[in-house]
Amino acid sequence: MNIRRLADHLNISIGTVSRALNNRPGVHPETLEKVLKAATELGYVANQSGRSLRRGATNTIGFVIETGHPAHQAGDQFFYVVLDAMNLYLAEQRYDLVVLPCHSADDPVEFLSRVIARGIVDALVMTATRRVDHRIAQLAKSKLPFMTLGRSETPGNYSWIDLDFEGVARRSVQEVVKLGHRRIAVGLPDNDVALGYHYKAGYLKGLAEAGIAVDESLIIRVPTSEVGGFSLGKQVAGMADQPTALLLCSEVTAAGVYAAFGETGVEAGRDISIVAFRENPLMRFLNPAPACFRLDLDALGTRLGETVLDLLSPDEEISRRRGEIVPLSFVPGKSLQPPRAGS
Amino acid sequence: MNIRRLADHLNISIGTVSRALNNRPGVHPETLEKVLKAATELGYVANQSGRSLRRGATNTIGFVIETGHPAHQAGDQFFYVVLDAMNLYLAEQRYDLVVLPCHSADDPVEFLSRVIARGIVDALVMTATRRVDHRIAQLAKSKLPFMTLGRSETPGNYSWIDLDFEGVARRSVQEVVKLGHRRIAVGLPDNDVALGYHYKAGYLKGLAEAGIAVDESLIIRVPTSEVGGFSLGKQVAGMADQPTALLLCSEVTAAGVYAAFGETGVEAGRDISIVAFRENPLMRFLNPAPACFRLDLDALGTRLGETVLDLLSPDEEISRRRGEIVPLSFVPGKSLQPPRAGS
DNA sequence: ACAACTTTCGTAAACGTTTACGAGTCGACC
DNA sequence: GGTCGACTCGTAAACGTTTACGAAAGTTGT
Structure with a gap:
């Protein structure tokens, strides 16, 4: 037909x-x-092929995920919920959404070259943004509009939306300091993902505000995964001069940390206060419940859709590239207690 | 250019x-x-549009996921790993993979109509297959080749790959019976997902082989999620005539069950033996480690890719539709103990 | 030297749309 | 009644490919 x-x-x-x-x-x-x-x-x-051929546009938005990369996939529904909301918004605007999985073993630049040249999407949403990200330079050179989830330091004319990792880290420090903690450890990702830098910046700012000197031995880098968290927990539990608080920039590491604590007799809250990153259903099953931060995934997904469609607007003012930082709200938890008298 | x-x-x-x-x-x-x-x-x-327009084929395979549906998304990397492997295989064959998220609130039939008519993919891989699945009838009517992950009872000319839920359930029963259990409960999904029926069939077969009468009160239906597992755990813990073994057809429910047990003083292994479904990284953090079944996700992804491309082969013999059941291997765990003398 | 065939390449049609352009009809107005 | 504009629609070109067909050139065989 x-x-x-x-x-x-x-x-x-x-x-x-x-x-x-x-x-x-x-x-x-x-x-x-x-x-x-x-x-x-x-x-x-x-027929989409005929239409796109004539119009030079496909009415399709691409969402690029890295399938081998653990940071953005591990252990919860982050992407599913965000995709769901984004898809809903895009459908309202008569756009389609396709997820483009970039194989971890593939060269992402080559992968994008194909996507760009084949003209399969009108715009891209990139994830797992790195601090220096070759893909951004490449996309900026091509004329394909794009945005990133997570900002990068690589320059380029693009929009971005990022979670307020810096604000979260700073607030986390404030919360533990308020309870009397001074020896505050932090778990950071061991790769170049941008969020690690912002989280660290917030951590340092929080320490500075509280007049606490930085102890490099308390800044620990592990893979963003349950296993990484397990390793982190073991490390912290085994330290001679144990920190009294531990801040985490990923929720999946929290599960690993709790497991490691369980094996080593350290008790979260009593021995070491924990502040995890994003609240998620899994946390209902960690005991004591970790303090964490709430994020409206639905709103984030919708905002991603709005932002990426703005890029395609003929209105010069609307299509201008911009950045946006999404705040998260603090959720108290039993993992947060004053340090023990002995410490 | x-x-x-x-x-x-x-x-x-x-x-x-x-x-x-x-x-x-x-x-x-x-x-x-x-x-x-x-x-x-x-x-x-x-350019893909020009090429597809002329050739009537897009060199693209679609992978349909249900974004609102918890069963196939919850809590682990199942889809990511499978997608990764499938994508790798398809790329070798010069095919592209797009993931098509079908919003939970959308009518899946309408969603598919669009996908079909727009001619955006050459073939589809469907997930979250239902026992009676309208999408299958619809796809069968259209001429778009497709396969399903999970079989359905809805007839239609299509290939499918399914995990051996029946075999897993039967083996699970055998394992607990071997240890002396006779009162064996099972947690099933509360919706029409096909796997629930196969799992139950295997459970019943296992009981029959062991000469154990079926007790309907031990067949418990809960949502496939941590929360559902929590509810299941509470129910089992609160039963007057407590079962001594509990079989689970989803790994995410296991986390919930353990959490519920923790709150009610029931100890997995000692009080109730547990057999979970698929081994995954999360389980390293459940104590005692649940017995479960190992599945090679990489191989599954590759097999999906092979099967879906077979559908497109001009060779009549190769493109014939077929079904395939993937076996899983048993992994012992400390959650599996003989029933207590008292029981 | 000519026919017949092979190798290589150019021409043009076709895929299914969208859209610029022009043609036709109708009513209003002078 | 003729001019003009508004409204509605048909015609045809264009988007970038692939491929059937035929042409040109070269090769072989007689």
Whole structure:
């Protein structure tokens, strides 16, 4: 079923049919209705290849994920919920969403080259943004509009949305300091993901505000995963001069930390206060419940959709690239206690 | 950069260029090399819309996920790893993979209609297959080749790959029976997902083989999620005539069950033996480690890729639709102990 | 030297849309 | 009645490919 068959069936020209379906002006209300009716009856939907070829646009947004990269995939529904909300918004705006999984073993630059050249999407949402990110330079050179989830230090004309990792870290320090902690450890990712730098910056700022000297031995880098968290927990538990608080920039590491504590007899809250990153369903099963930060994933997904479609707006003002930082709200937890008298 | 510009640059016709790039026969080796060289130099990649329009094929496989549905998303990397492997295989065969998230609130049939009509993919891999699945009837009616991950009872000409839920359940029963258990409970999903039926079938078969009568009160349906598992754990812990073993057909429920046990003083292994479903990294952090089943996700992803591409083969024999059941191997765990003398 | 065949390449049509352009009809107004 | 504009629609070109077909050139065989 193509537009010609539909037009023949109605005894009108394909031009009129096309105009009707795209509700362009200048088509008689009566014919408009006839066309729409026949289209739904015959189940006609415009072929995407023909349409994109002619219009030079595909009405599709690409969401690029790194399938081998553990940081953004581990252990919860972050992406599913965000995708869900984003997809919903895009569908309202008559856009389609495709997820483009970039294999971890692949060269991401080569992967993007293909995506760009094939002209399969009108714009891209990038994830797992690195502090220096070659993909950004590449996309900036191409003319494909894009945005990133997570900012980067690589310059380029693009929009971004980032979680307020710095604010979260700073607030975490404030909360533990308020309870009397002075020896505050932090677990950071061991790779170049941008969030690690912002989290560390907030941590340092918090310490400075509290007049606490930085102890490099309390800044510990581990993979962002349960296993990484386990290693982190073991390390902390085994330190001679144990910290009294531990801040985490990822929720999946929290599970590992708790497991390691369980094996070493350290008790979260009593021995070491814990502040995890994002609140998620899994945390209901950690005992004592870790203090953490709440993020509205639905709102984030919608905002991603809005931002990426803004890039495509013909209105110069709207399509201008901009950055946005999403705040998170503090959620208290039993893992947060004053340091023991002995410490 | 389109094929015309490339041809002009080489002073040959676009026909020859196209033939060279798709290595069709009948092009001089020398020109072939020139074309290939110029193409990489100028970064030419064929526009997908033009190509699909002409060929009627997109060289793209769609992977449909349900974003609102908890069963196939909760709490681990199942999909990421499978996607990764599948993507790798497809890339080797010069196919692209796109993930098509179907919003939970959307009508899946309408969603598929769009996908089909727009002609955006050459074949589909469906997930979260239901026992009676309207999508299958719809796809069977359309001419789009497809396969499902998880079989369905809805008839239709399609291939499927399913995990051996029945075998796992049966083996689980055998393992606990071997230790002396007779009162064996099972947690099943509370919706129409096909796996629930197969798991139950295996459970019943296992009981029959052991000569154990079925007790309907031991067949408990809960949502496939941590929260559902929590509820399941509470229910079991609160039963007057407590079962001595509990079989689970989803790993995410295991976390919830353990949490509920923790709150109610029931100890896995000592009070109730547990057999979880799929081994995953999260389980390292459940204590005592649950017995479970090992699945090679990489192999599964590759197999999905092979199977879906087979559908597209011109060879009648290869493209014939077929079903395949993937076995899982038993992994012992400390959650599995003989029943206490008292019971 | 000519026919017949092979190798290589150019030409043009086709895929299904959208849209610029022009043609036709109708009513209003002078 | 003729001019003008508004409204509606049909025609055809264009998007970038692939491929059937035929042409040109070269090769072989007689």
